Amino acid sequence: MNVDEVLEAVERVLLFRQLSPVERLILRRSWLGDDYREMARDSAYSLPYLKEVGSHLWQALSAALNQRVTKKNLHLLVNLHQQNRTGEQQNRAQEVQTDTGVEDNFIASETETEQKFPGGPVPLDSPLYINRPPIEELACTEITQPGCLLRIKAPKQMGKSSLLIRILARATDVGYKTVSLDFQEADETVFASLDKFLRWFCANVSRQLNLNPLMDEFWDEDMGSKVSCKIYFEGYLFKQVNSPLVLALNEVNRVFEHPKIALDFLPMLRFWHEQARAVEVWQNLRLLVVHSTEVYIPLKLNQSPFNVGISIGLPQFSSKQVQDLAQRYGLDWSDKIETQNGTSCGNDYTSLLMAMVGGHPYLVSVALYHLRRGAMTLEELLQVAPTPA
Incomplete structure (x- = not known):
């Protein structure tokens, strides 16, 4: 078996789930004979984290194969399992042909797929999520970079939200705090003014971090809403969250519908991203901007968040x-x-x-x-x- 066949067998036959990007990296490199130090050297993952994830992966494979799996005996056990499974499938095929004399267009699903109508994001543990390399690995690696800005653009129902939850899962795996805001949830009244919108924005971020919203203590009418929002993150949120914070903004195209808000909010995101170059505390913010339509807001080139960072399209x-x-x-x-x-x-x-x-x-x-x-x-x-x- 080559390494791609091993990955497919582990996901579809042994564990019945999609491996995370770091698990795929560990399995691939282990199959090729590399140790954890080599993996850490060539990736964005730390050595302790790779060892921890690897340990859980070997335990899961051990349970699936009913034998202890390690990096050293991985080849032997996977090949042996594949040989046994091939023999069983041949026997079953002969039995079916003998009993019916015809072939069935449907085969028994290895994953016992639940028959749920496709709708909404594909769950994290679903075997029905299809990777589109190198998108997943690129996104999950980039989110570990200080002050990063990831932009995901694709038409509706192309898998943006499914990819988003996998990026957030990766962030959680490495110990980051995550917040996901969907602007479709905002009432129309929220867009009445920039001040009201940014207070709604800060309140939602606070609630998802299990913090009490304290805007009144940081909001200064004389300084303006954008500066007050910046001070709120610097003076309150970042101090309460002792780790990088991944802020995912989904359906940003809803903001495009309100040009007066967009012309202030979108340049603010660009400014926050650029702050990471000069101000250390802003390196803890990792921005994910997701939208499904083109940007028709007349932003200046040096104010737009859509020409900086990493752009990801979904084919x-x-x-x-x-x-x-x-x-x-x-x-x-x-x-x-x-x-x-x-x-x-x-x-x-x-x-x-x-x-x-x-x-x-x-x-x-x-x-x-x-x-x-x-x-x-x-x-x-x-x-x-x-x-x-």
């Missing part, structure tokens, strides 16, 4: 990723598709589905959900998909 799934997701749903798409009259249509399942919906993550997931339930065949789904039904 559509490739055909290989669509096929991978189909397998995780428990669908066998290894053969050519046949029409109802029994003749081959000359295309594979993946190509036919992508001809209809491309690699759009949500639309692909909805199609696979219906196919896995057995409600219709792919041929029927493709006929119905573009109709009101």
Whole structure:
């Protein structure tokens, strides 16, 4: 087995979950024979943290294989398990062919996927999350950089929120505090003025950090709302939080709808990011800005937060990723598709589905959900998909 096959086997067969970026790094490098010092030297992770995560990973694999797993015997045990599993699958296939004489388009899901309609972010422990390398590893590494600014832009239902919760999980793993604000939750009255908006902003950050909002003690009308907000972070929040703070701002495009607010708030974020170069305390702030639409606010180049930091776009799934997701749903798409009259249509399942919906993550997931339930065949789904039904 090569290292990619090992990663797939561990996620889909042994642990039934997506490995975190640091777990994937440890497993990959361990399989290649590297020690923790070499991993720490070549990554943003500290040596103690790698050892701690590695220890938990070996324990999880030990429980799955019912044998003690270490870095030294990893090759032997994984290869042995794969050989045993291959033999069992061949025996089951022979039994099914003997009993039915036909092949079933659906195979038993290794992950026992729960049949829930796709909607909202893919849960952190779900086997249905598809990595889009190198996006996840880049984002989870960048969030450890002092004063970083990550910008995630993609159309709706492309996986922004699913990626966001994985970045926040990475931040939590390394001991950071995290706050996630979704501007869709803000009442319209919040956008009545910049002062009201920034007080709402600070109150929400405080509550998520389990701190009492103390804006009245730091707010100064003469100094203005933006300076008061800055002082609130410096004089209160940063002092109460003895670790880096990851501030995720989701659906920032809601702010775009209020130009008067946006023209002050967005340059403020840019200023905070630049403060990290000169003021040490601001290095503790890691900003995540997520939006789904283009920025039409007329910001000056030196005031915009959208031309600094790291920009991450989310591409559509490739055909290989669509096929991978189909397998995780428990669908066998290894053969050519046949029409109802029994003749081959000359295309594979993946190509036919992508001809209809491309690699759009949500639309692909909805199609696979219906196919896995057995409600219709792919041929029927493709006929119905573009109709009101």
